[in-house]
Amino acid sequence: MRPSSMAKDGVRRLPALGTALLLSLGLFAPAAHAAGAPSATPTGKPATSAGKAAPRTIPVPKSPDTPQDDRPLASDPQAKATAPTAGSTVGAAKSARSFSAAAACDISAFTGKSGAALVQQVKGSGLDCVNTLFQLTGNDAKGAFNEAQMVTVANALRDSAASYPGDNSTSAGQLVLFLRAGYYVQWYNKDAVGPYGDSLKTAIRGALDAFYAAPHSKDVTDANGATLAEAVTLIDSAQENARYTGVVKRLLNDYTGSWPAAMTTAVANTETVIERGFDLPEFVSALQADPSFATTAASFVTRNSSLLNGGDLVTKIGIQLGNLVAHNELRAQGRPILKDLINRYPLVGNTGPLTMNLLWFAEKKDEGNCSLYGTCDVPAKLVPLVLTVDHTCNANLRIRAQEMTAQQLADTCTSLVNQDAFFHKIAKDNGPVANDNNTNLEVVVFDDYYNYSLYAWEMYKIDVDNGGMYEEGNPAKAGNQARFIAHEASWLRPQFQIWNLNHEYTHYLDGRYDMYGDFEAGMTTPTIWWVEGLAEYVSYSYRGEHYDAAVAQAGKGTYALSTLFDTTYDNSDSTRTYNWGYLAVRYMLQSHPDDVTAVLAKYRAGDWNGARTILKTTIGTKYDADFATWLKACAADNCGTLPTEQPKAPLCTAADTRQFDKNCRRDGVAATTGNYSYSFLYLPAGVQQLTITTSGGTGNADLYYNGGAWATTGSYKAKSTNGDNGETLTIANPPSGWVYFSLYGQQGFGGVTVTTTYN
Known part of the structure; x- marks a missing residue:
């Protein structure tokens, strides 16, 4: 229906796996919640270091177990719906997806009638029954909601609105809900229902005009609010957002926090009218002609600021003011409003969701004007405000966190330091690659995914539509700071887990000791089989976790080893990248360690073509048959073990045995x-x-x-x-x-x- 006006910037979105470390008294949780790979950039390729993301910036998929949060995020691509709203939000009917309570509703009674008989059927049915009509498809959808049927019901609402008593005793609620259901069903079943044209537009305007002109439509009661809330949503369903800006202004201007629940819902539903109205040119034109709409909405926020908690209607409606600066015609109206609200309320706490979302609009939709908004120093201000924990593990490792206990910090430090030693046993490196100055890593831990999404985009200028981000930066630059930006796996509490920690820490070690240069240098030829496969192998092996998903894939025998050497982020899904990367790396480390040593020697020197020659010419397909045999054994849970990494050290010679x-x-x-x-x-x-x-x-x-x-x-x-x-x-x-x-x-x-x- 309408493209989102909050499209995200083209930030790098490279897939990485959702592996995680459970850091609680030595207990580790399996990394079994990997999501599919995030979508690629518009070109289908990883963003380069010329973009906003620093070199070697690797996002991590969100866990599918990440809880939904009712607090809005402007940067969330799922935050904006496109279809008409489904189902009732008030009254007896609560959801278009809950039909069991009205299973006895006779659909044919709606599809087989027209004219006055249809109107009588709608008015005589219960709200629950009418609510089931949102699910109609095919011939039933056409029979109930073709344009002639919709015009009939809209005219009936117009005719009855003059005597609307402020409650549902005349069945106005059923008429409104039927019309909403029609727009919803027609959106998803246009071929079956047929088009909606000028006849319905005229009829729905007459119906809504009459309803909002009715004196009792302004009653501040739950009885009126139940129907009013649906009528407000109907404005958006019919795409009449521009025509009824005056209704929205009246509701926002009159509202107080003491209004009854159903009336509060009616006000809350104006968010949909406002948000999706910004996608309609006529709505933008209406606001351009009437600047009082913007000031009324801003006054609604400041007047009701005591209600702000992140998930409230004031926050949600206030955030929509950010759309003003997304339109050239409205930017002059929006700038002073956004500046006032951003600087009026704290960046953290109950007001944080409002201020940070409005800041997102100011920075993403009115770029380069931080001086105008007085926000140029916000990133630096946020770090100590949000990350109140600053803990140094050692000279090479620092943790910045929103909230971690002393024990959680100690266990995290110990685990990472020990993983460092484990990595070197496998990699058998001789120290950092040349020109690598990433001598230390900063691990940033937000309290949960919501806080990561709310703050990390501004603090670190990263995309947050993921489960975390590893930034290698430019390792050749003196003073460069490598950083893994993460969040706690709040869904596993009371257990403490930093989502993706082990896998991403391996990326830091691999980038420092195996891969010469920055991320883009390592992408010159296909290296993902190693980069992601090693991160998986170290993560699972270090934690002693059985990689169920990879073993299951081994039994399918989907890929030849020579094919896996060609893996890139563009040609692979998460299964090939991670499960099969793990299998390829494990096989090569166990069965052909000398070849791994030869390939790593090339990687460490930045000789990408030389490494490619070893993989595709020297090795080529000669290990494919043996790899296939190994996969069968691995599928039977006999994947083998690494050979001894190093010969034993000599015996100590001091006389004191201690x-x-x-x-x-x-x-x-x-x-x-x-x-x-x-x-x-x-x-x-x-x-x-x-x-x-x-x-x-x-x-x-x-x-x-x-x-x-x-x-x-x-x-x-x-x-x-x-x-x-x-x-x-x-x-x-x-x-x-x-x-x-x-x-x-x-x-x-x-x-x-x-x-x-x-x-």
Whole structure:
């Protein structure tokens, strides 16, 4: 019916997977809620670094479990409907999609009658019965709602409106609801119902004119409000938004917060008339000719500002004022109104949804005028207002959050630091690629998806129609800040989870240690099989999660390995990108590690064509048959394991069995339940990273590190407490001198190997 006036800017929308880390006392949740890949940019290709998105800006899909929020978001492409509104919003009939209560309604009684008989049938039926007519299709739709039938009912409403008593005793509500149902059904069934033309336009104008002229249509009562609310919606259904701006102004001007519920609903329904009116040229012309409409709506907001809470009618109607600056003809009216409202109310709290949505219009629809609105400093102001938690894990990792407990912060830091060590075991890199200055990562955590959508677009200038965003930026630029902008998975509470954390942290590590240059450089040839496949592999393997979806795909044998080497964001869906990327990377790491090493050597040097030659010429199709065999085994849950990553470190030589050195191990470490095996080592100045690992043996040993003091369960700076003896701690920039760590007997353990390395 009408294209949205809130079309989004062409911001990069690259798919990434919804994998997530459950950070709560070492418990991890499976990443089983990946949504389909977001839509591409208008060209069908990822946006380039020349656009607003920084290089290597990777969005993450929203979880399908993300709760719906009744607070509006101007940036949400789903916020604006196109078809007429369905079903009743007040009275006995509440929804066009709830038909069971009126299953006995005889549809043929409407489709088989016309003229006075049809009018009598409509007026004599209950509202619930009339409400079921929204579901009609085919011949029933034509029989009930062809133009002649609609004209008949519209004229009946016109004729009865003069004596409208302010309640539904004359069945005005049924007539209005029937007309609404007709517009709705005709919108979806034009071929069956037929066109609506001038005859109906004349009739519906006569009906609405007469109804709104009736003195009792202004009664401030629930009885009147039940019919009035439907009549307000009918204005939009008939696309008569421009003709009835005076009705909308009257309702907004008269409304007070003490109005009864049905009358409040009638006022709330003006939002639809206003919002969708902006798509009609005649509505825009009407507002241009009558500036008092805009000032009346603005006064409605300021007069009722005590009601603002984000999900209220004042917020929702107030946000529509932003559409004024989306039209050249109305921008002069809109600018002072938006400026006043944006600066009048706080950016956070109950007024945040109003101010941030109006700010969205000012920035997206009146670009380059932040000075005029006095909003140029808003991004900088928002960071401390919204992200009240500022926590440093270590010199390489910082967390900014809306709300996280000390334990959640500690567990998040420990998990990410340990994942760092896990990644390097797989990648076998020799340090960062050349010219990469992304020495640290900032993890931004909003409280939930709504807050992410409300604030992140302005704070970080990103698209928020996704589940999070990783920004690599330009790693060659000194001082560049890599950042993962995320939100909590609120639908999993009371469990704490940062949506997509593990997968996206792998992107940071992969970009720093495997992929030379920025994102666009890595997209010169198809590299997605590795980029997304590795992120999946590390995420699932590190967390010890079984990747059910990938194993199920293996059984289908859909793709040859040589085909997966060609995967791009353009030619793949989420299944190929993530499930099959995981399978390809896992197979290559396990079965052909030397080939992976050769390909990574090219990636790390930025020799994309050289890597492509290895994949498509040196390897080509020669592994396809073996890959197919491996897939069958994997489908039977026998996917294999990685070969040993590195040869064992030499045994430590110090006489004191508690003492370790730069690169050595001790075997047979043991302690009884509730007791410790204490250890220490001496670090020279300048150590950048210390790694302590434990493996093998029996029982359950937990690993604790405490810098310059003995490490215990009550005194530690980092810990690794998995359910077995496979523990890893990576300490960035540890202090020089003696440092201490210990193994605690969660369950009596023995035969454990402990290894220390540093660089």
